[in-house]
Amino acid sequence: MKSQLVRQQFLDFFASKKHAIVPSSPMVLKNDPTLMFTNAGMVPFKEYFLGQKTAVDKRVADTQKCLRVSGKHNDLEEVGKDTYHHTMFEMLGNWSFGDYFKKEAIDWAWELLVEVYKIDKDCLYVSVFEGAEDDGLEYDQEAYDLWKKYVPEDRIINGNKKDNFWEMGAQGPCGPCSEIHVDIRSAEEKAKVSGRSLVNNDHPQVVEIWNLVFMEFNRKADGTLEKLPAKHVDTGMGFERLCMVLQNKQSNYDTDVFTPLIREIEAITNSEYGKNEETDIAIRVIADHVRAVAFAIADGQLPSNTGAGYVIRRILRRAIRYGFTFLNTKEPFIYKLATTLSQQMGDYFPELKIQKQLVTNVIKEEENSFLRTLDQGLVLLDGIIKNTEGTEVSGKKAFELFDTFGFPIDLTALILSEKGMTLDEDEFKKELEKQKTRSRAAAVVETDDWVILQEDAEKEFIGYDTLEANVNITQYRKVSSKKEGDLYQLVFNMTPFYPEGGGQVGDKGYLKEDDGNVIYIVDTKKENNLIIHFAKSLPKNPTQTFKVVVDEKERFRTACNHSASHLLHQALREILGTHVEQKGSAVHSKSLRFDFSHFAKMTADELRAVEDFVNSRIEDKISLEEYRNIPIKTALDKGAMALFGEKYGDTVRAIQFGKSVELCGGIHVQNTGDIWHFKIVSEGAIAAGVRRIEAITNNATKDFFLENTQVFSEVAEVLKNTKNPVKAIIDLQEENASLKKQVEALQKDKAKNLTGDLINQVETINGIHYLAVKLDLDQNSIKDLAFDLGNKIENLFLLVGTETDGKAFLSCYIAKNLVEAKQLDAGKVVRELGKLIEGGGGGQAYFATAGGKKPEGIEEALVKGKEYLK
C-alpha cells in the first residue's frame, strides 16, 4: 500500500466517523516562548485542552508535520544511525474535544488497523495504565475491558506511569494512555522470543505505532489531580512506522516515504544504499534531514544563527557533514533533493511545491557557506597539527576550532585518526560544558509560581476598540533574570494591551492604583493564548480594580507602520510579481521591517515605484474595513492571501484597505490617510532569495526629511548656494585629487632642494658622513628626508631636531652598514640624547625617534651627537 494511500485512508476513515479533516498546522511555531516546533500532533490544539478556547468541531483528524531534535530517542546526533527515528515526521491523529471517550477511541483504532489496514491482529499488543499509588490513580480497568473484546489477555500489557500516563507539562491536562505495538518479526524469531517481552524495549521490529491518550485529569500547581469537567481524546500514530508495517518492510527508510529520496541521493553522489554501514547511515541522515529542512523553509523558517533558525541550520549542516565525510561530496548537492521531495509530498503538502524555488535556493546557499567553513577549518586544523608535539591534540584547540570557526568535532577526530593522532576528548567536553554553563548563567530566568487571584476562563482582548479599561488582576508572578532584573507578569480579566504577535510589538502603557500611583507596563506578550503584561513592580493591593491605559502615541505610530507594511506587501506583489511572499516582518513604533522572497536586488526605479504605489494608496485615504471572527474561507473569498503560516482555527480576522486583504490580528489605522507618508530607508539581502526592506511612516518620515533638508541646506551653503551641489562636489573631488598630486610633486621638489642644501653641510668624520640640523618639518617628512639622504650619501649619520607645539623631537638615521660595522644604534642615541629634551624614545638600530617637552635642549643634543662618531 502506497504511503499516499495510507494517509488518505486514515483521513477517510475518521471522516466517516464524523471527524472534521483539517490540514496540517505549520511545523514552525510562532508566538510560543515554550516551544520552537510542533513536536506532536496535539500541539496545535493545546488551547482547547487548556480550556482557553472552545473548539468549533468536537471531532477532528489530521496528519501533522512534526519536528523533534531533542528528547529521549531523538537526540539529533542519533538520527540516521538506526532505522526508525527521525527529525521530521508525520503524526496521524484523531481528537475528541469533550466528545467521545475511551470506548470509541479504542473501537475505532482497532477497526482501522485490523479491518481497513488489514494488519494481522496476532501481531498486535496493547498496553494499559496500571495505576499509581502516589497519585491515587487506579488501574485503567475500563480500557482493559474495552481491549479484551479484541485482544487476548496475554497480549495486553500493564504499563507504569512513565509509559502509560501522559502529561502535557508539570501542570495541566493529563490522563492515562493506551499504546498499540506491532511485532513485525519473522515467525522464526517470534517462536524464539515472545513479542510481549520486547514491547517498549527499543527493538526495531517491535514498535509502538499508536498512542491513545485519555485526558481526564488536571494536574494542579501543588501536584494534586482533579477531574476535568470535559474529557478529551488525543491520539498520535507515527505515519512512517505505519507505512513500514503496511509495506512489510523492516525499516522506515525502506518505505516509499524515503526510497525516492534515497534513490536520488544514490544517483547524485554515485553511491549505493545497502552495501556499507557508514554509507547507509550517511544516506539516511541526508534523506531524513532534507525533509526537516525543506518543510521548515517552506513554513518560513530560514536557517539563521539564533533560535529556531539555528536548529534548522544545525540539521542541514549535519547532513552536509555526513555527505562530505562518507559520500565524498565536496560540492552542494542536497538542494537538488527539493525537487524529488516536492514531487513526492507536494500533493498533500502544497507548500513544498509552491516554495520549491525558495527551498532550493536557501539550501544551496547554506551548503556553499558551510563548505567554505569546512575548507577554512581544514586549513586551521592543519596548522594545529603542525604545531602539536606528540600525537595528542589538545581539547582546547579542538574546541576553539569548533566554537569559533564552526568546524565539526567529529571531523576533527576523524582527520586526526587518519593521521594516527588522537584528541583529548575529555578536555574538549570540559570546554563545551564551561561554555554551556556560561550561557545558561547569562540566560537564567527564575520564574515563581502563578498567584491566582480570581478564576476567569475568558480573558478578553478589547484593544481593537479601546485603549483604556478598568480591570482586575486575575493572576501574577515574579520573573527574575540577570539582564532585566525583577519583572512582574500580570494577567488581567480583560485588556486593551496588544500582545506581541504577527510581527507587531507588544503595547506599552501604565496601570493606575487607587492612590494615583502609576505602574508602567513595559511590554505585553502572549503565552499559550494568555496575555501577559510586564511591569517593573507589583501594585500594593493587587486585588483592587485598576485603570489601565495604553500609550496612545506609540500605539498610533505602530499602527501606521503596520498598515503601511500591508500596503508595501501589496505594492511588492504588484510591481515585482506574485512570487513575492512575506517571509517575516517586524512592526515597531519607530520603523517597520518587511522580509519577502525575491531573487534580485531591487533597482532604484523599482524602489521608487513601490514607494509611489504605497503613497498613492495613502493619498487615496482608503478606510479600514475590518472583519472579525469570520470563517477562514470567507476571508479567502475576499482575496486574502492563504498563508501557510496559519494554523487551523475556527475563525480569523481580516484587514482590508481597498485591494489589500490580509489575515491579521494586528492594530491598524482607521484610514490610510493617517499614515501621512511612507519612505523606504534601506533594501538588502538577508538570505538567498530573501530580501528585506526597512521603511518609516508618519512622524518618522517628517524627521527624516527635516534632517535631510537640514544637511542639504548646510551642504549648499558651504558650496556658496550653488544650483547644482552634486556637480560642485564632484568638481571639488577632482580638483582635490589633482591638487594632492601637485602637492606631492612639489614636496618632492622641495625635499630635493633641501637635500641639495643639506648635502653641502655634511661633514666627514672618521669616514662617517655626519649631519646634525634643526629643521622645520613634520615627523613624516623627516623620515622621508632621512631615507632619501641615506640613499644618496653613503655612511650617513643623520641627526634632526624639530620643535612643534612646544614639544621637542629628535630623529636619528644611521646607514645600515655603519650600524653593523661600528656597532651603532640609533635607538640608543635617541634615548640618551632624549634626556636633554626631557623625553624618551626608541626605534630600530638604523632609524629612531624621541620626543620630549624641553625644546631648549635640542641645540645641545645636536652638538652632543658628534660624540657617537668616535
Next chain:
RNA sequence: GGGGAUGUAGCUCAGUUGGCUAGAGCGCUUGGCUGGCAGCCAAGAGGUCGUCGGUUCGAGCCCGAUCUUCUCCA
C-alpha cells in the same frame, strides 16, 4: 540573550614582545618576449589598515566604545 573570532589593495590573505618608509599571490594598466593549457619578463597604478576616542617619542599591532560578518552555546 551569553561567549569567541573577524574587518588591511578590486579578490584571497601575510604582518612575530608597539619600531613599517604597510607587504604577497591573483587581478588590472603599459611595454617587451613567446605556437601550448593559469605563458614569460619588466615597469606601474591601486590602501582614511571597519569607525570614533585614548595611551605612547612612535599604533595595523595596546586600551575603551561602537558597527559589520562569521561561529558556538541558550
